Amino acid sequence: MDSILIQLLIILVKIVGFTFVLTLPLIAYSVYAERRFAAVIQDRVGPNRTGIPLTLFGGKKDLPVQGLLQPLADGLKFILKEDFTPSHVHKFFFWIAPGLTMVPALLTLCVIPFGSELWGEKLVIADIAVGPLFIFAIASLSVYGITFAGWSSNNKYSFFGGVRSCAQMISYEISLGLSIVPVLMIFGQLNLTDIVTWQANHGWLLLPFTFDDGFQCGLSQFGGAIGYFLWFPLMLSFFIFTVSIFAETNRMPFDLPECETELVGGYHTEYSSMKFALFFLGEYAAMIVGSALIVTLFFGGWSLGFGLDALLQDAQGNWLPYAGLVHLAAFLGKVIFFILFFILVRWTVPRFRYDQLMKLGWVVFFELALINVLVAAVIMAAPSMIERGESLALSALALGTIIFSALMFYIAKTFDKKPKANA
Amino acid sequence: MAEVKKLKRPELNTSEKLYLFALAKGAAVTLKHAFKSMTGKARGSEALKSSGLGLTMQYPEQKWDDQLPEHYRGAPALVTDEQDRERCVSCQLCEFICPPKAIKIIPGDIPADDPWAKVEKRPKEFDIDMTRCIYCGMCEEVCPEQAIYLRKDYAITGSSRAELLHDKQKLYEIGGKRIGLVNKWNEIK
Numbered sequence A: 001m002d003s004i005l006i007q008l009l010i011i012l013v014k015i016v017g018f019t020f021v022l023t024l025p026l027i028a029y030s031v032y033a034e035r036r037f038a039a040v041i042q043d044r045v046g047p048n049r050t051g052i053p054l055t056l057f058g059g060k061k062d063l064p065v066q067g068l069l070q071p072l073a074d075g076l077k078f079i080l081k082e083d084f085t086p087s088h089v090h091k092f093f094f095w096i097a098p099g100l101t102m103v104p105a106l107l108t109l110c111v112i113p114f115g116s117e118l119w120g121e122k123l124v125i126a127d128i129a130v131g132p133l134f135i136f137a138i139a140s141l142s143v144y145g146i147t148f149a150g151w152s153s154n155n156k157y158s159f160f161g162g163v164r165s166c167a168q169m170i171s172y173e174i175s176l177g178l179s180i181v182p183v184l185m186i187f188g189q190l191n192l193t194d195i196v197t198w199q200a201n202h203g204w205l206l207l208p209f210t211f212d213d214g215f216q217c218g219l220s221q222f223g224g225a226i227g228y229f230l231w232f233p234l235m236l237s238f239f240i241f242t243v244s245i246f247a248e249t250n251r252m253p254f255d256l257p258e259c260e261t262e263l264v265g266g267y268h269t270e271y272s273s274m275k276f277a278l279f280f281l282g283e284y285a286a287m288i289v290g291s292a293l294i295v296t297l298f299f300g301g302w303s304l305g306f307g308l309d310a311l312l313q314d315a316q317g318n319w320l321p322y323a324g325l326v327h328l329a330a331f332l333g334k335v336i337f338f339i340l341f342f343i344l345v346r347w348t349v350p351r352f353r354y355d356q357l358m359k360l361g362w363v364v365f366f367e368l369a370l371i372n373v374l375v376a377a378v379i380m381a382a383p384s385m386i387e388r389g390e391s392l393a394l395s396a397l398a399l400g401t402i403i404f405s406a407l408m409f410y411i412a413k414t415f416d417k418k419p420k421a422n423a
Numbered sequence B: 001m002a003e004v005k006k007l008k009r010p011e012l013n014t015s016e017k018l019y020l021f022a023l024a025k026g027a028a029v030t031l032k033h034a035f036k037s038m039t040g041k042a043r044g045s046e047a048l049k050s051s052g053l054g055l056t057m058q059y060p061e062q063k064w065d066d067q068l069p070e071h072y073r074g075a076p077a078l079v080t081d082e083q084d085r086e087r088c089v090s091c092q093l094c095e096f097i098c099p100p101k102a103i104k105i106i107p108g109d110i111p112a113d114d115p116w117a118k119v120e121k122r123p124k125e126f127d128i129d130m131t132r133c134i135y136c137g138m139c140e141e142v143c144p145e146q147a148i149y150l151r152k153d154y155a156i157t158g159s160s161r162a163e164l165l166h167d168k169q170k171l172y173e174i175g176g177k178r179i180g181l182v183n184k185w186n187e188i189k
Helices: A002-041 A070-080 A091-111 A131-139 A142-152 A156-179 A181-187 A192-202 A231-248 A273-298 A308-312 A323-346 A354-387 A391-414 B014-018 B020-038 B093-097 B138-142 B168-175
Strands: A115-118 A121-123 B076-078 B103-109 B121-129 B148-150
Touching (some): A002 A070, A002 A091, A002 A273, A091 A142, A091 A273, A115 A323, A131 A156, A156 A181, A156 A231, A156 A354, A181 A354, A231 A273, A273 A323, A308 A323, A323 B020, A354 A391, B076 B168, B093 B103
Antiparallel strands (some): B076 B148, B103 B121
């Protein structure tokens, strides 16, 4: 009885700790980072005034700590603003839509491993064996929130936004799912904690080097030198996955559901106050989960990489007491790096046209991801096939892959060629 | 008949179609801007007296005051001449020309025992409503006595409307003394 209670308590502490203590402030501060980073890119200053209001307590001067309290002020503003529901909306869907975008984004956090172990507890809320699948399943629920918001607003531009996001997210989920198939083939499992542990031992997936006992490449596990070639499909996987995450989280080059120049504010035009804030936070939460997933799959999650994790283990291979904290810091550092990368891309790349976006998803990335799966599979199968003397079958496989790729390229190239107009 | 020139859309080569190099180039440009503005070396930051972050001047701490041009049009104010005589003779031309009707003058006589009795008139009350003033400078232009000038004060703030109603005393306080006959169209003004 007691042990169950303790278990529940530990889970509760993890949920509160990771979601409300770690991620929500991270969301708030990524908004701040977005504003400051955008400002320096555009030769401006950004919010640097909101600090500790010492004058309220009889001090002589306010303390502007580089505007670090800006998220607090923003949050307070959203709570205090009037929560206005227009009379022409469909009330029920209008009210549940913000929750439907925010909740899935936060739910997906539960399978992300935040660190190795602290006091014998794994730093992950739910250590389940279907990590990425769970994330895809839950994250795609957030499309309902946006679609409901657009539809229930009873406003044609909001509706456009909702429909666009629906089409966009569904299209990019395909390439998102297909692009990590090679990665999962390499790991041979879907448990994110074990995936990260593999990377801690063998080097990050995209930088598969360890130096603890001499220079070693983690990919050589898959058939020695031939295994090194796996790096190319993995790089392509990483590229497709990252771009798809951009589309999936409605970030800038693909933020068609809410592009203000075309659709006023898109699906959240009619929203105000905390309901709007929930959309906003949901978007940033999705971005954080996306970067966490990229980091976990391709850049070693919480592991320090390059064999440095061995320094945090004792002779029996157990983690040192403070290893969890170091790993947590490493993980957050990597996630923050990717958030900054997201922001940089947002202020660099102009928005895609809608048909370009759909074409990129369906014609380019879908086919590339399919080819990528085949190429990775052939490379992985090659060493054992050579060993068994099945070189002929292997070359047939390789030839098949090449023919398939050529066919895909041909289809992509002639996909939307207009029939020649009659002279 | 003008010659019709048919321009062809430039053909993109493969590397341009790939879009990746353009992405990298764009990211390099934005990053360069970020680094330059963080180190205070953004283009034009010196000329604009930036605070060292981007091009922006941090306003209440840093001010543009010594950069203001001679012809800057700030708050309108009344001036006295070198003998401390009010230059204004309350002709009310400024009141009539003022586009937003911000000026209100009540003329008054100068008593006979005053050394300046021959001037005959001076304003009994002279109010400029700074909530209405648009800093157009027409009052200055129209004044035949060169008694009203637009000064360089620009931060006209107050916590009530009454505070922003500049009366005669306040106007002379801002304006101060203007020595010599200032020719309106000369280089100084």
